[in-house]
Amino acid sequence: MLQLDLGNIYHQILLLFISIILGFVIGIEREYRNKFAGLRTFILISFGSCLFTILSLSIGSLDRIASNIVTGIGFLGAGVIFKEDNKITGITTATSIWATASIGMCVGYGHIILALTGTIIVLSVLHLLIKVQYVIDSKHKVKVYKVGVLKMGDLELVERIFKESGLKVEALNLEKSDDIITSVWSAGGSIAQQEKLERRLIENPIVKNCLS
Numbered sequence: 001m002l003q004l005d006l007g008n009i010y011h012q013i014l015l016l017f018i019s020i021i022l023g024f025v026i027g028i029e030r031e032y033r034n035k036f037a038g039l040r041t042f043i044l045i046s047f048g049s050c051l052f053t054i055l056s057l058s059i060g061s062l063d064r065i066a067s068n069i070v071t072g073i074g075f076l077g078a079g080v081i082f083k084e085d086n087k088i089t090g091i092t093t094a095t096s097i098w099a100t101a102s103i104g105m106c107v108g109y110g111h112i113i114l115a116l117t118g119t120i121i122v123l124s125v126l127h128l129l130i131k132v133q134y135v136i137d138s139k140h141k142v143k144v145y146k147v148g149v150l151k152m153g154d155l156e157l158v159e160r161i162f163k164e165s166g167l168k169v170e171a172l173n174l175e176k177s178d179d180i181i182t183s184v185w186s187a188g189g190s191i192a193q194q195e196k197l198e199r200r201l202i203e204n205p206i207v208k209n210c211l212s
Contacts, residue, residue, distance in 0.1 A: 012054050019050035019107040022119045026100050029126050035080075035093045045073070045097055046104035053108025066105065073101040096126065142188040144172070147201060148180040148209040155183055157206060162187065165197040180208060 023046025027039035049069055056065035077094035099122050106115035147158050155174075162169040167189035175182040187197065194212075201210045 015054060015107050015110065016047060016050055018112060018115070019046045019104045022046055022103050022107065022115060023100055025119060026096065026103075026122055026126075029123060030093065030096060035090075042097070042100050045076070045100045046107070049073070049101040049104030050108040053105045057109070069101060069105060073098055092126070096122065138191050140188060141191055141194060142186060143194055143212050145185045145187060145197075145201070146182050146209075146211040147185065147207055148182045149206055150179065150181070150208060152181060154206045155181065157204070158183055158201075161200055161204070162197070165189070165193060165200075167193050167197060182209075 020043055023043040024039065026046070027042030030042060031038040052065055052069050077097045080093045080097070081090040099118065103115045103118045103122070106112075106118060145162075149155060149158060159171070162185055165187065167187040169188075170186045171183065172186055173184040175184070187194065198210065198212060201207050
C-alpha cells in the first residue's frame with residue numbers, strides 16, 4: 001500500500017507557494033516597466049525552477065537536473081534579447097530571468113533566507129540602481145545619429161556641427177538612397193550636449209532628416 005509522507009508533501013507545497021510569491025514580486029517590477037517578460041513569466045520561472053529542484057532531490061539526480069535548469073533558462077533568456085536599430089534591448093530582462101530561476105532553485109533546496117536575500121538584491125538592482133544609471137547617463141551617454149542631406153558638399157557642414165558639439169564623435173558610415181545622403185555618427189558625452197547637438201541639427205535647413 002502506498003504510504004504518503006504528508007509532512008514532506010506539505011513542506012514541498014509550502015516551498016512551491018514561496019517560489020510563486022518571490023516570482024510574483026520580481027514579475028510585478030518587470031510588468032510595471034512594461035518589459036517583454038512580465039508577471040506570469042517570472043512566476044512560472046520561479047515556480048518551475050523550484051519544482052524541478054524538489055524533483056531532483058526526490059529522485060537523487062541533483063547535479064544533472066540543476067545543470068539542465070541553468071541551460072534551459074539560458075535559452076529562455078536569449079529569447080527576450082532583441083536588436084533594434086543600433087542598440088540591443090532585453091539584456092536586463094534576460095538576466096532577471098536567470099536570477100529568478102536561481103531564486104526558485106534556492107527555495108526548492110529549502111534555502112528560504114538565501115532566496116529572500118536574492119529577491120531583495122534583484123529588486124534593488126532593478127529599481128533602486130536605475131537612479132544611479134540615470135546619473136551616469138546624464139554625464140556620459142553614447143548615441144548614434146543618422147543625418148540626411150541632399151548634396152555631398154553639405155556633409156562638410158554636418159561634420160563641422162558634430163566636431164563643434166564638444167562631444168567625442170566618430171563617423172561610422174555613409175549611405176545613399178532616394179536622393180538622400182545619410183551620414184552615420186557616434187557621439188558620446190552629457191545629455192545636455194546631446195540635446196544641444198540635436199537641436200542644432202534639426203534647426204539647420206540643409207539637414208533633411210535626423211534620427212538618433
